[in-house]
Amino acid sequence: MSLTLPLLFIAALSVGGFFIARSRAQSAAGGDIRKLASLPRQHGLNTALSTAIPALFAILAWLFAARLLSYRDAAPIWVPLAIMLIATLGFILSIMRVSVTFRARTAAEGWIRSLLIGASVIAILTTVGIVFSMLFESINFFSQYRWQDFFFSTNWAPNFRGNSDLGILPLLWGTLYISVIALIFAVPIGLFAAVYLSEYASRRTRSVFKPLIEILAGIPTIVYGLFALVTVGPFLRDYFAQPTGFGDSASSVMTAGLVMGIMLIPFVSSLSDDIINAVPQSLRDGSLGLGSTHSETIRQVVLPAALPGIVGAILLAASRAIGETMIVVLGAGAAARLDLNPFEAMTTVTVKIVSQLTGDTDFASPETLVAFALGLTLFVITLALNVLALYIVRRYREQYE
Amino acid sequence: MKDTSMTKNIKISANNIDVYYGEKHAIKDVSVQIEDKTVTAFIGPSGCGKSTFLRCINRMNDTIDIARVTGHIAIDGEDIYDPRVDPVQLRAKVGMVFQKPNPFPKSIYDNVAYGPKIHGLSRNKAELDEIVEKSLRRGALWEEVKDRLHEPGTGLSGGQQQRLCIARAVATEPEVLLMDEPCSALDPIATAQVEELIDELRQSFSVVIVTHSMQQAARVSQKTAFFHLGNMVEYDETDKIFTNPEDPRTESYISGRIG
Structure with missing residues (x-):
């Protein structure tokens, strides 16, 4: 029944x-x-x-x-x-x-x-x-594979017939490299947009611009990935990588980082905008009343007061970047590599989790179980970032309440 | 325009000031001549426009989008609403202390050094140190904070914070000091300290103070203006306002019948 x-x-x-x-x-x-x-x-x-x-x-x-x-x-x-x-x-x-x-x-x-x-x-x-x-599953994995090799080997070469090299370092390197590039794009643009919206824009401009920027946050990441694959990747290859001799791969760390940066702009700008707005008007009045200009007030009073909150926003954006998969697959490719060249294809932890679990999965070999160890490592990293972000945001709140 | 250097030494001359907040007519045709080296008090019930008028004197109303000011205000004979006047420069000359203590989230030293740094009043660290010490002494705060200049200003008590804000305003060496209910968030002891300070500041500045408390106006000021519903009802020597007011509205306010 x-x-x-x-x-x-x-x-x-x-x-x-x-x-x-x-x-x-x-x-x-x-x-x-x-x-x-x-x-x-x-x-x-x-x-x-x-x-x-x-x-x-x-x-x-x-x-x-x-x-x-x-x-x-x-x-x-x-x-x-x-x-x-x-x-x-x-x-x-x-x-x-x-x-x-x-x-x-x-x-x-x-x-x-x-x-x-x-x-x-x-x-x-x-x-x-x-x-x-x-x-x-991770414990299961480490009973079959030495943890020293997992954490310290610089080679990622899974082989489904056994005898694979499963070093996390190339993947972590790719993850961090792409995330850092994404943040280098997203943080200044997002922050400047937030300063404009909260300090300079009229109420009406703000009511139009803020939702428009937030639309970026609503685009599915696979669509960003397509954008990276057909537009940004070839563009960067033809205009930057090939003329400067950095390589001729359309999939690159730079492509994925740039597109991921675009995805993160609304995170940074929206959160920072709210935080800047939460800075008491009395502080702005105090600074203006001393004869400082609007921009001096923003640089020397408003932004320092909002700094902890802004750092929190950036860390949240960073944990988002670290967990991103789709943009990386389509923008940076799937080749695990330790390299400094930003126009070279690399890959991240998340992409490898997907590729280890698609196809032949019996959940018994280290080649498939490694996905869980990768996932757990990633989880610990993003959790640490989130805890750090929450801690900073909370300290900031105590200051004005 | 009116001659501003008549019998007494007039610092601020305001004539026919009207202020509108959107549709609201907040100040109606106010004219007042404020003397140099004098404490002038603005009293009146809540919403009577005394703070609004004060904010006209350093053009803080410019920072509010919907506010519109008409009329003529001159400091030392110079029209401050002249298009050539930069409100930022003006505010360096006309300091302001606000109702709620608003120290910046910086150290005590940096709070006081903020204005001098922005206006380039010091050439080196030693001069800046000197300005900070002098300003804190004038703010009657030096003895209490000299050993912890690099601790945050927000960690001080309410009364100390307000004196820090006064020291901060004094550090830019203004000619006029505007105070918008500077004691309304303070306890009686801190209030007494600030009032004593105001009396000393009179030696160097023209001080204009907005206050809710008639006792305070009577204690600290030499001249008093009474505002009611956006009009300036009466302006005279403080003693006269409190003992023998001419307008019946002033009389009912100071005797507690309105407001």
Whole structure:
């Protein structure tokens, strides 16, 4: 028996319970609702939630238990019956409690709070689940492959017949090189745009420009990748790399970095704009009142005051750049290489995770398991950057509140 | 235009000033002659336009998009709304202290050195040190902070912060000092210190102070102007305003019946 019927049953009972409890509360009050400790609709809400929430939790509990016990068939008949029984019990008990003195509002708020706690627990558990799934497979990988070779070998040459070189260094180098180039493009442009928008633009210009810049953030990264592949890559090759003798590859670190930089501009500009706006007007007044110009005020008072927040914005953009895959595949290619030439094709950790897991996957050889070790390393790096960003942003907030 | 060097030494001469914030007519035809080396107080109920008028004197209203000022203000006979006048230069000459202490998130030293650095008032570090010490002494703050000049200015107490802001304004050597309710965020002890300071500053500057407190106006000022609903109702010697006002509106305000 599927769970559709109990779900419909819960929904119907819950909605019906709302109206029944409300009218019971009204009749208990005898026309004068001021006698009630809680309003009729609060009694209704309490009944609706008392019916739905425990039953929904029961469904979740069953799904989880079935997974743990590796139970693969449809649920036995007693499961939907038990769930409907729980719903009915909640319904009957809460209807019976409707009275003039019952504080239904407090009870309903208790249910809502449990709902909110449930939502946040799910988010946390998911993160924990992700970490553990990576961790187990990584441990598996390191039992088959020496960790010294993984972290310190400068050669990446996977071979599905075994005997591969799986050094992370060329991939980390590619990741960092591309991210740094992306930030070199994105940070000044984004920051200057933010200064213009928050300090110089009129309210009307701002209301037009800000959404336009934020459109950049809405473009799927695969579209950026296509842009890198057909436009930026050939352009850089024909006008910079070939004439200067740096090489003749259209896929290059520079291509991916440039396009990724464009993608990051709205991150930097939007966050910095908000932070610059949060600098108290009194500081600007104080500086202008001393006879400094608008630009002196921005350089010497506003930007230093906003600096911690701006650093936070840049670090968030950096962790975004490190995790980016699509732009790299299409813009920088898939060749793992340790090289200084920015017009050479290189690749990143994320791209190699994808390529190790596509095709022949039996999750037993070090060649596939290495993807999890790569993923975990990346996760640790971006987590560290995020924690650093949050720490800096928080310190900044304490300054003005 | 009116002759500004009549009997007494007139520093600021404002004639027929009107200010509009968008549609709102905030200041209605105000004229006032402010003397040099004198403390002039602007009193009146909230929203009467006294702060708005103060901000006309150093053209801080220019920084508000919707504000529009008409009329004529001259400092030492020079029209400050003349198109050739750079408001940035003007504000170096007319210092301002704000209602809420607003030290920059920099060290105490850098807060005071900010103006002199921008205007190039010192040629080397020693001169700058000297200006900072002198300004902090004039702000009656030197003794309290001389051992921690490189700690952040935001770490001082409210009263110390406000004296730091006064020292910061004094460091650029202005000719006029505008104070917009400088004590409204301070406790009585800090207020007394700032008031004492204002009295000393009178030796060197023309001080214009906006205040909510009539007692404060009576304590620190020599001349007082009473504002009501955008009009300047009465302007005279402080003693006269508080003992024998001419206008019935002034009389009701100082005796507590309106405002």
